[in-house]
Amino acid sequence: MTLVGVLCEIHLFPVKSVPGSSLTAAELGPDGLLGDRGHAVVDEAGRVLAAKRNPALRGLALAGDPLEPRLRTPDGTALADFLAVPGARLAPVDGGARQVAPVHLVSLGQRREPDAGDSSRANLVVEFGADEPPAADLQGWTCSIGAAVLRLGGAPRHCAGLFAQVATGGVLRVGDEVRVNPPG
Known part of the structure; x- marks a missing residue:
């Protein structure tokens, strides 16, 4: 199964715990979005x-x-x-002020779930549409956004979405196609 969606928001938080900014494009490196936290x-x-x-x-x-x-x-x-x-x-902060992983990705569907919590500090927001599986089912999958590739990991404790490691960096742009594939 390949789930296809669109990157609809990019958020950068240069300073931990301080409101960030919304971008239309950002560079994704091994440690996450360039300048994030x-x-x-x-x-x-x-x-x-x-x-x-x-x-x-x-x-x-x-x-x-x-x-x-x-x-x-x-x-x-x-x-x-x-x-x-x-x-x-x-x-x-050497190595960044991230607590768990370089990227926090959430879908619009996950944000609408009743127990979604506050996912307002997620870096990437995607729209998958009606066929989106639950976030827990996506753990361990790969997520391609444009030329970049993420490995989806565990869920945050208090909000919707998944943490992700960067497998391949690149420039991300709002409107980029998003593909999510199972492991293997």
Whole structure:
């Protein structure tokens, strides 16, 4: 079986836990989308801050290039003051600030499921149509998007979709054909 769909959204999150941006095209490398989660806000001891414990991170705005992002606070205050975290600063993260896999892929069908959770931080959103099998049935399959190839893995704990490893990188474009094939 080859399931065919279309890539309908690409999302890049240059800074962990900070709102990202929607793109029409992006470069996919071995570590995921170029510039994705390559930075994080850290405290004075260098510990990475996450929105779960520091929800004010979601109120920050990105500026600059994804490879060298800058952050703006909504009220113009210093980052540490806005977050109420002494010494808070933006820092690059060796190997990226991803927790599980280089890519998070979700389908529009998976997002509509009653227990979908919040998949708003997925990198790639695809439309498969009515014949889409459940996400659990796609684990271990390969997913070709344009010239790029992903190996679909496990599901996130708290949201819809699947994590994926990059088998072959390339440029992804909204509108690219998506093919999902079983292992073997």
